[in-house]
Amino acid sequence: MMGMGLLRGLPPRNNLRQGVTIVSKSNRSLERSERTVGLVFAIPSLLGFLAFIVMPILFVFALSVTEIDLMDNRFSFEGTKFFHRLFKDEDFWQAFVNTFVYLAIYVPLTLLLGLGMALVLNAKLYFRAIIRTFFIIPYVTTYIATLVVWNVFLHPTQGPVNSLLISWGLNPPHYMVDTNWALPVLAVIGSWKDVGFHCLLFLAALQSVPKDLHESAAIDGAGAFRRFRHVTFPLISPTSFFLLLITIIGGLQAFYQMALLTKGGPSFSTTTLTYLIYRTAFEYYNFSYASAVGVILFTITLILVLVNWIWQKKWVFYQ
Amino acid sequence: MKPGKWAKSLFFLAVGFLFITPLVWMLSTSFKYESQVFETPFVLVHWNDINWSNYEYLLTESPFLTWLKNSLFVVVVSVVFRLAFAAVSGYAFGFLRFPGSGPIFVVYLLTLFVPYQLYLLPQFIAYRFLGITDTHWALILPNIVDVLSIFFMRQFFMTFPRDFIHAAYLEGCGIARSFIRIAVPLAQTPLVTLGILSFFMIWDQYYQPLIFLKSPELFTLPLGLHSFQTQYGHEYAKQMALACLAIVPVLAVFLMLQRRFVESMMSSGIKG
Numbered sequence: 229m230m231g232m233g234l235l236r237g238l239p240p241r242n243n244l245r246q247g248v249t250i251v252s253k254s255n256r257s258l259e260r261s262e263r264t265v266g267l268v269f270a271i272p273s274l275l276g277f278l279a280f281i282v283m284p285i286l287f288v289f290a291l292s293v294t295e296i297d298l299m300d301n302r303f304s305f306e307g308t309k310f311f312h313r314l315f316k317d318e319d320f321w322q323a324f325v326n327t328f329v330y331l332a333i334y335v336p337l338t339l340l341l342g343l344g345m346a347l348v349l350n351a352k353l354y355f356r357a358i359i360r361t362f363f364i365i366p367y368v369t370t371y372i373a374t375l376v377v378w379n380v381f382l383h384p385t386q387g388p389v390n391s392l393l394i395s396w397g398l399n400p401p402h403y404m405v406d407t408n409w410a411l412p413v414l415a416v417i418g419s420w421k422d423v424g425f426h427c428l429l430f431l432a433a434l435q436s437v438p439k440d441l442h443e444s445a446a447i448d449g450a451g452a453f454r455r456f457r458h459v460t461f462p463l464i465s466p467t468s469f470f471l472l473l474i475t476i477i478g479g480l481q482a483f484y485q486m487a488l489l490t491k492g493g494p495s496f497s498t499t500t501l502t503y504l505i506y507r508t509a510f511e512y513y514n515f516s517y518a519s520a521v522g523v524i525l526f527t528i529t530l531i532l533v534l535v536n537w538i539w540q541k542k543w544v545f546y547q
Numbered sequence: 548m549k550p551g552k553w554a555k556s557l558f559f560l561a562v563g564f565l566f567i568t569p570l571v572w573m574l575s576t577s578f579k580y581e582s583q584v585f586e587t588p589f590v591l592v593h594w595n596d597i598n599w600s601n602y603e604y605l606l607t608e609s610p611f612l613t614w615l616k617n618s619l620f621v622v623v624v625s626v627v628f629r630l631a632f633a634a635v636s637g638y639a640f641g642f643l644r645f646p647g648s649g650p651i652f653v654v655y656l657l658t659l660f661v662p663y664q665l666y667l668l669p670q671f672i673a674y675r676f677l678g679i680t681d682t683h684w685a686l687i688l689p690n691i692v693d694v695l696s697i698f699f700m701r702q703f704f705m706t707f708p709r710d711f712i713h714a715a716y717l718e719g720c721g722i723a724r725s726f727i728r729i730a731v732p733l734a735q736t737p738l739v740t741l742g743i744l745s746f747f748m749i750w751d752q753y754y755q756p757l758i759f760l761k762s763p764e765l766f767t768l769p770l771g772l773h774s775f776q777t778q779y780g781h782e783y784a785k786q787m788a789l790a791c792l793a794i795v796p797v798l799a800v801f802l803m804l805q806r807r808f809v810e811s812m813m814s815s816g817i818k819g
Contacts, residue, residue, distance in 0.1 A: 258716040258721070258722060259713060259716065261722070262642075262643045262644075262722065263643060263644060263645050263646055264645070264646075265643060265645075265722045265723075266639045266642075266643025266644060266645030266648065267639075267645040267646070269635055269636075269638055269639035269643055269645070269726075270636065270639035270640070270645050270648070272632065272635060272636065273632070273635065273636035273639060273640075273692075273697065274651075276632065276691065276692035277655065277692060277694075279692075280666070280670075280688075280689060280691075280692040281658050281661075281666070281692065281694070282658075283669070284665065284666040284668075284669040284670060285658070285661060285665065285666070287668075287669035287672075288665050288666075288668055288669060291668065291669065296672070298672070298675070348559050348562075351555070352552065353552065353555060353556040353559060354552065354553065354556035355556055355560050358560065358563070359559050359560055359562075359563040360809070361563075361802075361805065362560075362563030362564060362566055362567050363563055363566060364809075365567050365570065365798070365801075366566070366567065366570070368747060368797060368798065368801040368808075369570065369794045369797065369798060370750065370751055370768065370769065370772075370790075370793045370794050370797060371751045371753065371769070372751075372753050372768075372769035372772045372773060372793070373768075373769075373772055373789075373790035373791075373793040373794050374569065374570070374790070374794075376772055376776050376786050376787075376789070376790045377569050377570065377572070377573040377787065377790050378569060379776070380576075380584075380783045380786065380787070381569045381572060381573075383585075386585040387585070388572055388585070388589065391585065391587060395587070420566075425812070428809060428812045428813055429812070429813065431813065432812075432813035432814070435813075477659075477660060477662075480662060481662045481663060481664065483664070483754060484753055484754075487753070487754075487757065487773075488753075488773060488776070502662065502664050505664050505668070506664070506754075506758075509668055509671070509758075510671070510757075510758045515668055515671075515672065518668055519668055522662070522664065522665045522668060525662055525664075525665070526661060526662065526665060529660055529661070529662060530660065533660050
């Protein structure tokens, strides 16, 4: 837009030499044809978007009402058969509940931990760069490698954590092989892995809070907590909202821990909807049933995003 | 010298260290013998008897180097295609703004809410039909079209100075040439940032290799780690050494580019 303004400020064309006029004419027509040529630039993007994103989504919906024979690629319409079967399936309801238990631990833990870490890094401390590096290392390390480590680190009888606890005379839980502990432990590991991202984004938001606002609030006699509640938090609420959405969506998609550490067990206690999709599709090759679960997962995501979108008006403060 | 500040600093330094204990333990254990893995009392390093044989075994007798090569191939090819795709698309949406680009982009952004596991169901059927399951292309193809990357480049080109491009028109450059000659070189910073971020994301991918790859010689590192863990269930020291080898390259890249990485993460977050 700025360029257009400058061009309008040029001297009238008849004052310029003939040659320049011709060039400037073609230059202007190029500017005018930008939008049309833009369509050509957009073709790969639009085609890729159709082929890799729109079509698969539509296909999943179609698949959830169609029986497919993978051997000879035959399809037959089945209506809502798979959904009926789904709603009568105890495994599905167990996975449904597990997904929400995982979210209930993972989302608040990751957000609060991320905010806490960012507050630490925003304070006046020595070794801030080292502390920051420690905080974000899990986020940048290979996920599966860290899970291989956690698997041994939390070994129920001999692992370093439990041998330490046992030597203190405690009777520690058996983590990944205990039906009550497995899912919460996976949620905590998920938080540990992802929280570096939240920490950095919260830190960026905190650093953009003007210092003088804090100082004047302090002069008015506001304590540290009230300053955070009434000055800092409103200013970082857009970032908090963005992170809340990201965390919910990420939490619904958790899969790596289940696949590597527990295989959905013990006795189904860590099978979430995403793991159920994986098992149904890629172990039992029942793509229609898996797609039906996928449609449910999609719907849950949509509802949670919408609810938060509406709820944000109550607490998110846009400047 | 403020004692309070020192106390707080040391406390949080300790907390930070505690946070990465599993990784410190991994490093320590990778230099031990299997019989020392769960030793009590715990010794961080056996200085007089450091065991290099785990690494020796992994580098000479295990397929680690094949997995590394596969991972690098998939990641580099994916990142190159993704960057090219995001640059052209970002230019169309952010700078040229073809008719309808605004509303269409809203549709793009809406699909960010769709769980990625959903795409893989039809993709699996389609790739089977095309006969490209169990190839690296099954991993690379879905990585090319990435809405977040297009968004990132669009944000950059939205504020790109129009004078630069219009000056190029004056010099007789067409729209395509001015994009390649002027816009892309000036977009180096966001492209490198996007490249680094994508490298980390794709390096970590595990779901696609898990469902698409069947031949062990095609395994990428995450899948290799998984199969190694299954196969060498109780050889923990070797597992830790392999985990170390998988982490070290990315951690080295991160530590070298930390400033840039942190800054770009922080600024992209604010925009998002």
